[in-house]
Amino acid sequence: MLPREFVYPPDQSRKQIEAKNADDFTQSQTSAETAALRQIGFPVHVKVVSLSDGSPSNGKLKAGDELSTVDGKPVTSNGSLQAQLATHQPKDTVKVGYLRGGSAGSATVQLGMDDQKRAILGVRLNQTQPQPHPFTVKIQLSDIGGPSAGLMFALGIVDTASDANLTGGAFIAGTGTIDDDGNVGIIGGIQQKMIAARQAGATVFLVPDGNCAEASSATPAGLRLVKVSTLGGAVTALTNLRQKSGAIPAC
Structure with a gap:
C-alpha cells in the first residue's frame, strides 16, 4: 500500500x-x-489563421502565412514557437520568417503582451501535417x-x-x-x-x-x-x- x-x-x-x-x-x-x-x-506546418485586434503583427504577417523561423530558429510546431517567444519580453523585436503563396519572406515584429504579461505575436495559429x-x-x-x-x-x-x-x-x-x-x-x-x-x-x-x-x-x-x-x-x-x-x- x-x-x-x-x-x-x-x-x-x-x-x-x-x-x-x-x-x-x-x-x-x-x-x-x-x-x-x-x-x-510528415513535417508540421504552423500557419497564421487570423490576427487579433491591435495585433503587433498587423501589416507584418497575414492570414495564411506559414511561419518558418523566429530570429533564425526553426518553427517546428506551435509549441516550439511558444517556447521561443517565452525567451523574450514584451516590446522585444524579433525577425519572423514565413512562406506566403510559396514565396519566402520575413518581417520584423515588436512583440506585444497578453493578459499574463507574456510576449506574443498577436496571431491565432493552426498546426497541421500534410494530408492525406x-x-x-x-x-x-x-x-x-x-x-x-x-x-x-x-x-x-x-x-x-x-x-x-x-x-x-x-x-x-x-x-x-x-x-x-x-x-x-x-x-x-x-x-x-x-x-x-x-x-x-x-x-x-x-x-x-x-x-x-x-x-x-x-x-x-x-x-x-x-x-x-x-x-x-x-x-x-x-x-x-x-x-x-x-x-x-x-x-
Missing part, C-alpha cells in the same frame, strides 16, 4: 485527478501521433491515464506505420512523456514501472534522460536501461540495439 499523497495531491480529489489524467492521456496520444508522423516524414496520411491512427487502451505513455505510443506508431521493425523481436518496455517536437520528458514512479516491466519479461527499458539517476539507483536484475531524450534518439537507439552496432546511451 502507498500513502494517499503518493497518488493524489492533498489539495485535489480523486475525481479531479482522474479527470486531469484523462485529459493528459488524450493529449499524449495527440502529441505522440504528431511526433511519430514527423519522424516518418496513408493510414489512420487509433489508440485503444483502458485503465491508463496521464501522459507518461507518450513515448511508447509514438514508437508504436513509427513501428506500425513504417518498415522500422524497431524491436527486432526483443521485449522492450519504456516510459516518458512526449511533445509535438518529439522531446521526451520525465515521469513519476519510474522504479515501480521498471519492476513491473521486468516481471512481465522486458529485457530493455527506455528511460527519459531526466529519470536516469533515479532509475539507475534501483535497476532490476536483467533489465538494460537505455537513456532517451527525443523520439528520434529512441528510434536510433533501438535500431542500434537490433543491429548490434553504434552508440546506445545508457543511464
Whole structure:
C-alpha cells in the first residue's frame, strides 16, 4: 500500500485527478501521433489563421502565412514557437520568417503582451501535417491515464506505420512523456514501472534522460536501461540495439 499523497495531491480529489489524467492521456496520444508522423516524414506546418485586434503583427504577417523561423530558429510546431517567444519580453523585436503563396519572406515584429504579461505575436495559429496520411491512427487502451505513455505510443506508431521493425523481436518496455517536437520528458514512479516491466519479461527499458539517476539507483536484475531524450534518439537507439552496432546511451 502507498500513502494517499503518493497518488493524489492533498489539495485535489480523486475525481479531479482522474479527470486531469484523462485529459493528459488524450493529449499524449495527440502529441505522440504528431511526433511519430514527423519522424516518418510528415513535417508540421504552423500557419497564421487570423490576427487579433491591435495585433503587433498587423501589416507584418497575414492570414495564411506559414511561419518558418523566429530570429533564425526553426518553427517546428506551435509549441516550439511558444517556447521561443517565452525567451523574450514584451516590446522585444524579433525577425519572423514565413512562406506566403510559396514565396519566402520575413518581417520584423515588436512583440506585444497578453493578459499574463507574456510576449506574443498577436496571431491565432493552426498546426497541421500534410494530408492525406496513408493510414489512420487509433489508440485503444483502458485503465491508463496521464501522459507518461507518450513515448511508447509514438514508437508504436513509427513501428506500425513504417518498415522500422524497431524491436527486432526483443521485449522492450519504456516510459516518458512526449511533445509535438518529439522531446521526451520525465515521469513519476519510474522504479515501480521498471519492476513491473521486468516481471512481465522486458529485457530493455527506455528511460527519459531526466529519470536516469533515479532509475539507475534501483535497476532490476536483467533489465538494460537505455537513456532517451527525443523520439528520434529512441528510434536510433533501438535500431542500434537490433543491429548490434553504434552508440546506445545508457543511464
